[in-house]
Amino acid sequence: MSAISREDVVHLARLAHIEMSDAELDKMTGELGVIVDAIASVSEVASSDIPATSHPIPLTNVLREDIVGQTLSNDEVLANAPDSDSGRFKVPAILDGE
Amino acid sequence: MHRTPTRADSRSRQSWMVNSSMNELIKLSATELAAKLRAGEVTSVQAVQAHLDRITEVDTALNAFLHVNAEEALAVAAEVDAIRAAGGAQAQALHPLAGVPIAIKDLIVTKGQPTTAASKMLEGWMSPYDATVIEKIRDAKLPMLGKTNLDEFAMGSSTEHSAYGVTRNPWDLNRIPGGSGGGSAAAVAAFEAPLALGTDTGGSIRQPGAVTGTVGVKPTYGAVSRYGAIAMASSLDQIGPVSRTVLDSAHLQELIGGHDPKDSTSLANPLEGLVAAAESGAAGDLSGLRVGVITELQGEGYQDGVQARFEESLELLKTAGAQIVEVSCPNLKYALGAYYLIMPSEVSSNLAKFDGVRYGHRVLPEDGPLTIERVMGATRAAGFGDEVKRRIVLGTYALSAGYYDAYYGSAQKVRTLIQRDFDAAFEQADVLVSPTAPTVAFELGSNDDDPLAMYLNDVATIPANLAGIPGITVPGGLSDGLPVGIQFLAPAFEDARVYRAGAALETLLEKQWGHSLISQAPAITADSIAQKA
């Protein structure tokens, strides 16, 4: 297991959409390195024949009947919106591919 | 051989009495208060007002509440009083806890009261819907006193990571009240509320319970609906009760539990007999109960005082007829690692929705082009605290291409191994027992620069979340004048067992001490309040 590089953290912060200053990136790189080293031991025990548990209590087929319920009013929907226009949420320009 | 609480000796019990606005009502347990309400000896308005007065008196020092809901709480109390006064079928139909005030961890969404998750991200946000547990509390007419402080988005073990200031431990205002649910635990410990709701992802109900000398329960995963609890780690989160007595928690879990069609992971059937189990445990007879001591959750890493109280508790359980057996869960040594992979992974995804588009804060970048990507980045940079960011980035890493198998995938396998360990242990024992936390409450600020040290506080509580099993913490005495918690664990669906064992230990200890542990908490004096406010 390789330690986390600063470049990794830059990439991760971008994936997570959290802007970070150089100082924050440095600090985060150090902290994550320590944490990752401490928890990397899990991969030692996990052999391929052990099934993964993603839900602690195994349930299946929890399904809902196709019946319409209560919706929010447009006012309720937009009540907490940072910005809105004509019944819709307003967001700054989306530059596809950025 | 059993030590009685040292603080009870060294500090004046009378300090409670000299407190000018001290009101006997706030010292009652929820069950006792409910009985008095039903008997007409007190009104709910009186009870609510007494707790509001207490909040006014001490919360400037504690900062347990982020929002006090006085007006609505009094209105609900008045409604209950009116129904009781009118008598008849409507009064008969009231829930037994109707009129008993309750505090709500501010991770649980409420209509008409702000919900912040102790984050700047949600400052001023008003939920247009109620959590399922809140609907149940409204239906049962428990006046909600307000919303309690927590580590931001429930990430932390000290409530120091709140965007709205630390909560202080009523036992020592220089110490942490545990976390993430430090607000609920402190509120209950300081008699600001008889009951509170918490959420427990890795110990956020039980560890604060332990360090504040209160009771807290993490139910079986799915026993209480998560709908409306702001998700931290979906496969680990569970809402549960916080109280000063085991019986009170049992009542509260029966109230908030049960199937919810809005939560796909909700159990099909309610877990029953919790109150009955607590009552039977309180009778003090544990004949035939096999209590398993987990080798890996004691000894090294646990403070001497904690270990001592733990061992004394085992002796006491034996006197009540319990059979103590030693069990080993060897894979628990990987629990912390698995937890700190699964939890941040789910966190990184669950907290993606906080982006400044639909609700919450929107922060514009200081310079450069105004694009949605940059607004999201600036919003999340400003809206989240350091611990939240750390976990989001860690989780993003654990899930990212090339690392998934080694990290997230492996952690899910460890989860299977831990479940198997517990399955084997529960072959030998009906309940398992351990200290709840390895240390007593630490001083504020002592883990500021060492996130790993803080994570270690959860070493004994995390396994229950990974396995989905129920756990309770009950006060086990004091170490250096600070509370120690004892934890019981039971197999999934067997929440009744932790109530039975917990109530038994509570009764045995109180009988030995001659009083409850919490009654020995030092007064929060006017001086100390003035100093911390």
Place this chain on the structure above:
Amino acid sequence: MSTEELVDFDVALEKYDPVLGFEVHVELNTKTKMFSDAPNAFGDEPNTNVTPVDLGLPGVLPVVNKTAVEYSILIGLALNCQIAEKCGFARKNYFYPDTPKNFQTSQYDDPIAHDGWIDIELEDGEVFRVEIERAHMEEDAGKLTHLGGAAGRIQGADYSLVDYNRAGVPLVEIVTKPITGAGKRAPELARAYVGAIREIVKNLGVSDAKMERGNVRCDANVSLMPKGAEKFGTRTETKNVNSLRAVEHAVRFEIERHAAVLDSGEKIVQETRHWHEDTRSTTSGRPKSDADDYRYFPEPDLVPIVTTADWIEELRSRLPEPPAERRKRLKADWGYADKEFRDVVNAGVLDEIEATIAAGTTAAVARKWWMGEIARLAKAADKEIADLGVSPETIVELDALIQGKKINDKIARQVLEYVVAGEGTPAQIVEKRSLAVVNDDAALGKAVDEAMAAMPDVVEKIKGGKMQAIGALMGPVMKATRGQADAGRVRELVMEKLGL
């Protein structure tokens, strides 16, 4: 708009073999959304068909729509897929303002249906088998409207507005395995494949299947490899090609463009392409990047779906006859020639003809009306034939009036127009407008006498054995009877009067 170099299609196909692949998203027409009980409805006021779940509010949890699961299984069965015994949902993590949670709940490594196939018949009857890799469930995103700058385009927009009504609408994404061997017929096959999927989901009743509303959306993958090669070339994915014609054109365009790039010795960039209907061309979208690390992991808020054999068999019993098999059966039953049948299929009136025959006409009569006068009226009204409002009963009634010699063909066509105009049933219209043919011998006899008197030369020809000359008398007779004379009876009368 496009500055792309292209190579002529036929030239390109001499050098290269195209490999196709399709991801078709089908919006299901369930009453509610995939994970919430908000209405799944099109065209309502913005942000009104949303619950806290669809907005991704703090604290909300998803619950799976059972009908959506069943519809997905039906699609899988109709595509001859294996249905997974156990499957689940995963989170696909990426930030985009139309995605309320900033992750899409989808299926990842365990789709509900996998490994199927579908036979695609091209217009001339050639059949291609397209193999289906998987069909999985997921949720749709909200709708973005880009404003300011170049309105409607994402580039240059000042801001965007978001409507989450569509967020959470159930989708089934159908993914093919790579399709090789189509050669020059690749564009045609592309169109036929998407058309077949549309037809199947419509026939199943699980989707409204209106491409213009985005109920069926196609992403088309195209790559070229040198003729005879086995290793696939680099592919591009042209997104949201949302009409059958566009699918055909987009595939054709990309083949021509790829060929030009490859011919010039350059490499195809693996990227998404945007289709522009106005210029019938694609432009470069977004190259694959490390931002495409979607960090899939099992959705912890949802539990697995287990499909029992009983459940699947119950669903299988609900499957309607597959469209291709039905066509084969109907063609044989009706005895239409190949071209006649193809025309009927292309006109989209199979259902109407089937219903008309069931209501009592012959196959020939049904075809005559639906492909003839009704089609003409529809074209004149600029409507789909099915939308004209002609019922099978109308045709049966018209045909009965003709057979009973109450009206002739010409008048029947008039009557149909009046039916379409909403004047009533054919019988009512004939009555009201007094359109019944005149076969009263007295009246007809008089008209015939007058015509014969006026045209003695014609009469002589008839007497001389030229029976077709009777036709010349028909005009004046019809004129005298305002077109309502029964032509057969006129003929009989002429012959009687001449003693023939």
